[in-house]
Amino acid sequence: MSTETKTYKEEYAGYWKVLAGLLLLTALTFIQPHYFLENATFAVQMLIGTVKAWLILMYYMHLKGEKEIIMFTYFSLFIVLTFFVIVIGVDVANIQFADLNHITSGDAAAAASETHGAAHAEPAHH
């Protein structure tokens, strides 16, 4: 009985600790675009999201110790990412609008950076 109570208390405390971690990471999500790595916002935001997802999966979704499901997840992820990289890679290599794309066209890239500058000067609000 005492062991069970201890386990309950430990699990209960664990839920609150994970919540604290998630709240901290959420706060970081808000702070980051204004205070650090401003030029890599997308990558940093996705990284923070991945850490949050890992906490949720391992502790809230009880995957910690579930080796088979974790391996299945990694395998699925590998298949999907491989497919994504190959399909997108072929598509980008044969893109119809290469001259309009800011990645593949130097002119479009310059125009895009001008637009970006304008966005800083006059942000869209609603």
Place this chain on the structure above:
Amino acid sequence: MSHEYVPEIAVDREGKEHAVQGWQDDLYGAKLGFWLFMFTEVLMFGAMFMALTYYYTLHHDDFLIASSSLNRVLGGTNTVILLFSALTMGLGLLKMKHGDVKGAKLMIWATIILATAFLVIKGFEWTAEYQHGIFLGLDALQAGNEHSKPFGQILFFGMYFTMTGIHGFHILLGIGIMFWLLMRINSGKVSPEHYILHFNIALYWDLVHLIWVFVFPYYYMIGAGLTGGAH
């Protein structure tokens, strides 16, 4: 108890009786089956995130401008609401496993209230966007008229309404199955000895939360640096 397992008996051609295998307490099987279902959900949202990433590379600046116009205060509030709802759902399951049925039901009710608050806030947000002329079907999000937004922004908002809409539908479904769970608990079909359904519904709710963990930064935060502060 009303749900106590009574083995079914099958009789073979020789008249011999055999107990049919029961799966009522197969926690591992139920969990694995539910994970397979959740993988289909991940595939669906994963495909949408991939499309979003592809369009983001093509219309980088339009995406940032469109993102900067979203209301991060409401989006952030919903993020925190979902965080706490995941906690209450998890604590509910913990209480159920340890015999505190009343506490478990209270936690499920708390989750339902938080989920409803999420939908109400999302409703306010969509209403404000509609009033600003940004909604599926309105001129701003249709190509080829004087009010049209740039093509990249049309794509962004199209995917924003689609993904947050589908996510909201999942929240609504979650509220429905939580009410169903409460009914099953009240009828004694879900109990501290038989909590598989509760476990899987908690998993579902965590998945809904998990999807929002990526929806929120993808839509609300990537353009946050453009405006110099949340509004």
